[in-house]
Amino acid sequence: MSAFIQYTLQGLATGGFYALAALGLAVIFGVMGVVNFSHGAMYMLGAVGSAVLLDVADVPFWGALVIVPILLFLFGILVERLLVRWLLGLDPLYNFLLTFGLTLLIVDLVKRRYGVSGLPYQLPAGLEGRINLGGLSLSSYQLFAAFFSVVLCVAVWLLLTKTRIGMIVRASTEDAERTRALGINVGRWVTPVFGFGIALAGVAGVLAAPFRAITADMGSNFIIILFAVVVIGGLGSILGAVVAGFLVGLVEAYGQAYAPSFAQVLIFVLMAAVVLVRPAGLFGREEAS
Amino acid sequence: MAEQTTTTTTTSSATTTAPLLTVEKLSAFHGEAQALRDVSLDVAPGEVVTLVGRNGAGKTTLLRSIMGLHRNVRGSVTFDGATLDGRSADKRARAGLGWVPDDRGIYATLTVAENLSLPPVVDKDAAWSLDRIYEHFPVLRERRDFPGTKLSGGEQQMLAMARPLRAGSRLLLLDEPSEGLAPVIVNKIGEIIRDIKSQGVAVLLVEQNVSFAGTVADRHNLLAQGEIVESLPNDEFRSRTKELLQHLGM
Numbered sequence: 317m318s319a320f321i322q323y324t325l326q327g328l329a330t331g332g333f334y335a336l337a338a339l340g341l342a343v344i345f346g347v348m349g350v351v352n353f354s355h356g357a358m359y360m361l362g363a364v365g366s367a368v369l370l371d372v373a374d375v376p377f378w379g380a381l382v383i384v385p386i387l388l389f390l391f392g393i394l395v396e397r398l399l400v401r402w403l404l405g406l407d408p409l410y411n412f413l414l415t416f417g418l419t420l421l422i423v424d425l426v427k428r429r430y431g432v433s434g435l436p437y438q439l440p441a442g443l444e445g446r447i448n449l450g451g452l453s454l455s456s457y458q459l460f461a462a463f464f465s466v467v468l469c470v471a472v473w474l475l476l477t478k479t480r481i482g483m484i485v486r487a488s489t490e491d492a493e494r495t496r497a498l499g500i501n502v503g504r505w506v507t508p509v510f511g512f513g514i515a516l517a518g519v520a521g522v523l524a525a526p527f528r529a530i531t532a533d534m535g536s537n538f539i540i541i542l543f544a545v546v547v548i549g550g551l552g553s554i555l556g557a558v559v560a561g562f563l564v565g566l567v568e569a570y571g572q573a574y575a576p577s578f579a580q581v582l583i584f585v586l587m588a589a590v591v592l593v594r595p596a597g598l599f600g601r602e603e604a605s
Numbered sequence: 606m607a608e609q610t611t612t613t614t615t616t617s618s619a620t621t622t623a624p625l626l627t628v629e630k631l632s633a634f635h636g637e638a639q640a641l642r643d644v645s646l647d648v649a650p651g652e653v654v655t656l657v658g659r660n661g662a663g664k665t666t667l668l669r670s671i672m673g674l675h676r677n678v679r680g681s682v683t684f685d686g687a688t689l690d691g692r693s694a695d696k697r698a699r700a701g702l703g704w705v706p707d708d709r710g711i712y713a714t715l716t717v718a719e720n721l722s723l724p725p726v727v728d729k730d731a732a733w734s735l736d737r738i739y740e741h742f743p744v745l746r747e748r749r750d751f752p753g754t755k756l757s758g759g760e761q762q763m764l765a766m767a768r769p770l771r772a773g774s775r776l777l778l779l780d781e782p783s784e785g786l787a788p789v790i791v792n793k794i795g796e797i798i799r800d801i802k803s804q805g806v807a808v809l810l811v812e813q814n815v816s817f818a819g820t821v822a823d824r825h826n827l828l829a830q831g832e833i834v835e836s837l838p839n840d841e842f843r844s845r846t847k848e849l850l851q852h853l854g855m
Contacts, residue, residue, distance in 0.1 A: 483715065496693065
């Protein structure tokens with residue numbers, strides 16, 4: 317039983333990265349219609365950025381948790397302004413290919429500079445140990461990561477549901493054209509939304525840094541799981557991205573614990589099962605024909 | 606509540622006032638295919654004008670073109686004396702055009718109240734207050750906290766029509782409001798259109814239900830294969846309905 321609770325915690329911590337990153341992916345897709353393939357690379361930049369900040373400037377985890385998302389927000393704005401923007405009017409495939417190319421470029425640049433072996437990182441100050449709860453020994457960092465992800469998801473949820481900006485983002489996510497026809501300049505929100513989505517991938521990367529291998533390739537597996545998360549949750553559903561993110565994290569953790577050789581396959585079995593029962597995903601809306 | 610103090614002088618006899626909306630020689634294309642051919646029409650303030658025609662005649666394309674949602678368009682659209690050509694859909698909405706799409710366009714992720722308050726107010730004097738909206742559409746008050754798509758078809762249609770009124774649109778582009786609704790509800794929608802008109806708001810109405818169109822409109826434009834084949838006032842439309850329908854193949 318105590319092992320099960322540990323796996324659950326590990327699943328929630330991992331699920332937190334997925335949920336945060338998928339939230340970013342969903343908001344970008346919803347408002348802009350862009351399937352951002354570079355989301356995995358941005359997650360990797362979040363983790364690598366934390367390691368580099370520690371190495372070069374002695375910035376600890378807590379500093380990175382603030383600085384890295386801001387840097388990635390700015391980087392996202394740059395990418396949107398310089399590249400993504402010019403392809404928005406075209407077939408969505410163009411931006412998919414653009415962000416795929418961008419991924420290759422970013423990954424190879426990181427490899428060139430920092431090599432292929434993992435960068436060192438350590439558990440943040442104050443969270444190195446384990447916490448004993450009634451006979452259970454739980455990693456305090458995993459507890460923190462799971463808790464922090466949930467809090468951040470709730471904060472983003474409040475931003476989306478309680479503010480006018482959030483209402484516009486939700487409306488645009490549902491139907492950007494209709495929202496324009498109701499008098500809202502959706503284009504004005506496109507740049508900050510892209511930056512915001514990238515920053516969320518960056519937060520996921522920072523949270524992953526202390527307990528995942530930090531390599532240039534860490535994003536390539538991540539993005540594939542992220543797409544599974546989005547399919548399970550329902551493309552374009554914000555709530556779906558969060559719920560499916562935690563769900564996939566749990567499935568992955570239980571899989572690694574009880575059926576290690578099937579851990580990755582299980583996620584895609586889950587995806588196939590969901591799509592068979594609900595083609596639009598758990599929270600997606602079926603297209604009325 | 607200081608409501609309805611802004612009385613309008615242009616409730617009827619529309620032909621004598623300057624048009625609010627003028628469409629001139631508008632052509633639209635779907636790829637190679639021409640969907641609209643030199644369509645010209647106008648709508649005066651407070652006037653209800655229809656586009657009648659069978660499926661695929663180009664009615665919805667015309668509304669989308671006026672709204673700035675169709676890319677491949679030639680010709681010109683003037684609203685309230687200013688050209689809308691080359692302007693984006695959101696600018697056209699802020700100029701006073703209110704789009705009510707045929708699928709009603711209600712947001713599932715927004716509540717009824719949020720659906721109503723989403724569009725920015727484009728004209729402070731013309732905008733209906735929420736209280737006024739709820740007075741005209743009591744059911745929306747009861748359902749204000751429901752998700753938009755939990756409403757019935759008729760209620761969704763009312764919400765779709767109330768939305769641009771709250772923003773202060775002066776002309777509604779109304780795409781098949783009677784579609785898929787029970788006769789009782791269609792009558793109710795007709796009442797609402799007459800109500801809107803009496804408040805001085807103009808309507809460009811796309812309809813396939815001709816008997817319904819005859820009960821609410823001042824003038825009719827018959828559209829076939831992307832062209833306006835006949836334009837006539839309501840009394841003539843009503844007396845010649847059968848013949849006109851045969852002509853359109855409806």
